Amino acid sequence: MSETTLQTWQTTLRPVGALDGWAGRFAELPDSVSLLAEPFHAMVDARTTDPAALEGLVGAPLPGPNAWRGGERVTAIWLGPDEWLLTSPFCTPAELEAAAREAGAAAVPEARLAVVDVSAQRTTLRLRGAHARDVLETGCAIDLHPRSFGAGSAAVTLLGQAGVVLLGLGPSDYRIVVRSSFAAYLAEWLLDAATEWR
Structure with missing residues (x-):
């Protein structure tokens, strides 16, 4: 393969998610259970002995147990x-x-930091609607009531038989990160679990 061909591929190819072809099936669900595959996101697994090492990158203190926090980027x-x-x-x-490596090294040089790109390993789904929690509760053992x-x-949990990272975004609004x-x-x-609300 010539270098020109490789450069052309690198500039014209776009990252795609594992569920890019599912929009039609997801659109068949009622408004009370909305499901969509989110666009490709870069994902990095970071381990550090000092969470402050990555605060500058996130723009806020890193979250504690069973939580997530979003900065501007x-x-x-x-x-x-x-x-x-x-x-x-x-x-x-x-x-x-x-950016994670640089932020960690600059903020706390003596902190132990391991950073690994896992972007291709996972894909993300968004589940929302009045019956979103009902759908999740048919196959998830954790308490999903809004007070909990x-x-x-x-939470890192099982949904059906798949290991997922489940994020609470708001009442009846969830993000599900799953291995591709x-x-x-x-x-x-999820489509099967939502059948009774069609």
Whole structure:
């Protein structure tokens, strides 16, 4: 392959999600259960001994257990005691990874920091509507009542048989981050779970 051909491919190809062809099936759902595949987002898994190392990149303190926090360009999701998932629709995966490394090194040089691009590993779904929580509760064991899982909440959990990161965005509004290899399974599961509200 010539260098010109490679450069042409790199400038004309766009990142796509695992569920890019599902819009028609999702559109068949009623307004009370809306499902859509969100556009491709850069995602970086970051582990650090000092959360302050990444505050400059996020634009806010990193969230604590079972929470997420969004800045102007980067969202941080708590995954574990020293681990966060950073996401951004504004950066390429390479840019987000480099920015996380640079922010960590500049802010707290002595902090241990590991950053890995996981953008191709996961895809994102948005579920909302009056019956969104009802759909999730048919296959998720955590308490999703708004007093327990409201806006700003996050959980690493099972939905159906798929491991997901579930984010509470507001009343009856959720973001579901799932491994790309499970995306089609989860989409079928959600469509089936929403059947009674069609």
